[in-house]
Amino acid sequence: MSNFNIDSIKERTFDAIVVGTGISGGWAAKELTQKGLRTLVLERGRDVKHVVDYPTAMKNPWEFPHLGDVPLELKQRSPASSGHYIFKEPTLHFVVKDFEHPFVQEKPFSWMRGYQVGGRSLLWARQAQRWSDFDFEGPARDGFAVDWPIRYKDIAPWYSYVEKFAGISGNKDGLPNLPDGEFLPPHELNCVEKHFSQQVAKNYTDRQIIIGRTANLSQAKQIHHDQGRTQCQHRVLCERGCPYGGYFSSNSSTLPWAMKTGKMTLKPHSVVHSLIFDEKLGKATGVRVVDANTKQMTEYYAKVIFLNASALNSNLILLNSKSNRFPNGFGNDSGVLGKYIGFHNYRGRVSAEFDGYHDSTYEGKRPNGAYLPRFRNVTKQETDFLRGYAASISASKLGNPTENSWGEDLKNTLATPSKEGWSIGANMMGEVLTKESNHVRLHSDLKDDWGIPQMVMSVDFDDNDMKMVKDFYEQFSEMFAKSGFINIKTADTKRVPGNENHEMGGIRMGNDPKTSMLNRWNQMHACKNVFVTDGGCMTSTATQNPSLTYMALTARAVDYAVKEFKKGNL
16 A cells, blocks of 8 residues: 555656646746656646637638627626627637636626636737836836836846747837847738828827737748747637637647657646645645546645746635645745736727728738837836826728618628728727735635635726826827827726736735745745746736736746756755
8 A cells, every 4th residue: 555655646746847828837838848847737627739629710700609799698697707808609618707717806807717728828819029128127116016126138038039939920110118029020000000100200209109019920930830830821810729820829839849848747627726835845845736527636746836827826826825834825924925916907998080091901801900119107207197008009991881781782882892981999008006905815705616715806996097098098189180080089998907818916026025925036935946927926017918928937937947956956
């Protein structure tokens, strides 16, 4: 019997454990296995294999029973997630419904989750921008939140490293507030977006309209062919899963690469309950896992643990990992675990029309639009709010009027090139300050189906956010007016926290163990063999889409962790 127990423990022991298979988890798996470590990769959801497990990828609109919409009964059962743009019939199989993993909204929160191998890397909007030193230095400059323990020079080589592998299309714009990367050929602005870009450059010296930077293969290089991927087909059906591998996801890229090493063991249906802390050794020795189907608990062991369950689930795991050493949650000597949650402000939208370019149109589709990098409070404080906002911009041709058409007349109207003008829209993405009051915690009584306490969300906007929205309205209305646009309208999208998929913080990086959880290597101050490189590690949110930064931080942290592992320091 003793030999049996020893053999069982040996079978459950690895060099490293990665919790989660989303964007950061996939990168952790790739880097750890590629560097020679036997790695267990845990995913709470089902397996999704590239190409074969994308059931809606090639379907036509009329092949969906509800023509792409979701039945009212299901929407009513998922009030938090059903308002999200991704909650549609073609993607419903990749989306967690509220009742499948309930949580408590002390304040409105739209927690969008993807519980399957690949996580939300199958669903993300693929916009990929680097941070600059203006972003890393923001907290130190205005004194709000703690200073980042790294600067742009620390992460720049790792941005280049992950960009080459993932494939990012973009233009080298030479902007100090949005550093250039290792780009594939850029997509193109249409004529009205070019007009807007030219007029903004003519009227302003502090802002530039550029083509967006996106993780779609505008041109596949050999490294992408080696992954089994090929050029983006511009179908713009990315969130269904791309059988061509035209956009970056864990399923099409990092996980197959890790599997090829022979060093990865992938276990889906594995809900991580908590981390195991050894009081004598003073470090983590593994994780407790609940089988998603049988509810049976099993322990797995490793010398290195990477927590990549997504920001809030990583917070949940650490909060639930209590011991004599860590009575308030794993590694929580500072008391900041679950606090200083950040997200992005998507409340503002400005639209307009352009009475021109009647004889021009565009062909095909594009996985991105135009982009305005942050221009407010970049080098100095100049407004009555802290930090700033970026914006995504897209122009499209107005269609021919069809209100009074039907039958053959309607067909002809739809088939005839429009002589109408254009519409344009700008959507803000504002930096929300990470405040102590914005927090998550475990419910004292309610538990989920796996015996884990439910998460309580207490996250909201504040006066700084609404001042930012007001400024966005004013600035874009002025820019559109100066550029010759008409019928300018502002709108509050009412998007609540979480709806933007960019939840961050709670396990923040910092120089001081008294005010942060992680050091400059994403390594836990209080437990050196635990690393967190998903959104939970973020100290502030900046105005860029965060996924590229997660990738770079993960590759950088693994490089450090493996070196420490081989030295025997972990």
